[in-house]
Amino acid sequence: MEIAKRLTLELRNRKASEVKEMVLDNCRSDDGKITGLTSEFENLEFLSMININLLSLANLPKLGKLRKLELSDNRISGGLEVLAERTPNLTNLNLSGNKIKDINTLEPLKKLPHLMSLDLFNCEVTMLNNYRESVFELLPQLTYLDGFDADEQEAPDSDPEDLDENGEEGDDDEDEGEEDEEELDEDEDEDGVDDEEDIEEEEGEEEEDDDEDVPQGEKRKRDLEDEGEEDDFEEEDDEDDE
Incomplete structure (x- = not known):
């Protein structure tokens, strides 16, 4: 499928300005160039063009x-200066599996001040001596190269933009979770007291309900029988006393 058709x-009947993410993977590019994508996609934040036989970024x-x-x-083997001109706020760039052979090809990326993550897996440039040291020196704004920082620490699963100033994931959600647990504990304690009172009330209501369910005649008969049993017990006690 051609890029324009994709x-x-x-x-899907949306305006180009409403789109924030666009995936054009495995499409056919026109002579190795980008076609159909215009500046009308002004709010686009994520763009994926994997394996589209792209040779040049000139039409970006x-x-x-x-x-x-x-x-x-x-x-892609060069022409990266286009990125600095047309995507000034780029933070993540994946150029894995392209034809980049030397460090100087990456020099235009110096003009991307917000670039934090760069991937060059399977590019010939990764075979050069001191490759990693050279790239970090060339691009001081870079935090991660091929998924690792300058100290060989692996990048977290979360987006680098979600990290705090110390490079650690924020604990806001965790703190909120702890506060929620405390509130739940307090509610459980209060509910526990109320539940005990409710149980006592329910038991009393059940006893009353039992009496109400018995027909009036049967209830009176039971009362008379109970009184009769009490009288028998009193007569037996009198005989014993004699």
């Missing part, structure tokens, strides 16, 4: 809000 299907439109760009398994 774009039409992905839109201006996408000022784009943060994540997936370009793996294409045939």
Whole structure:
């Protein structure tokens, strides 16, 4: 399927300005170039163009809000200056499986101040001596290269944008969870007291209900029988006394 046709299907009667994510993986590019994608996709934040036989980024439109760009398994060998010009807020860039052979090809990425994560798996450049040290030196704004930071610490599963200033995941949700547990405990204690009182009331109501369920004649008969038994016990006690 061609990129232009795929774009039409992905839109689903929406306006281009309403789309924030676009996946064009495995489409056919036109002579190795991007077609159909325009600057009307002004609110696009995530764009994936994996394995579309892409040779050049020359036709990439201006996408000022784009943060994540997936370009793996294409045939890009250069021309990365386009990214700095048209995607100035890019934070994550995946160029795995492309034809990038030397460090100098990456130099235009210096103009992407927010770039935090860069993937170059299966690119020839990764075979160079001191590859990692050279890339981190060239791109000081970079936090993760091929999924690891400069100290060989693996990137967390969460999005780098969700990390705090210390590079750790925020604990807001955890704190909220603890507060919720405390509130639940307090509610359980209060409910426990109320439940005991409710049980006593329910037992009393059940006894009353039992009497109410007995027909009036039967109830009186039972009362008379109970009184008769009491009189028998009193007569026996009198005889014993004599």
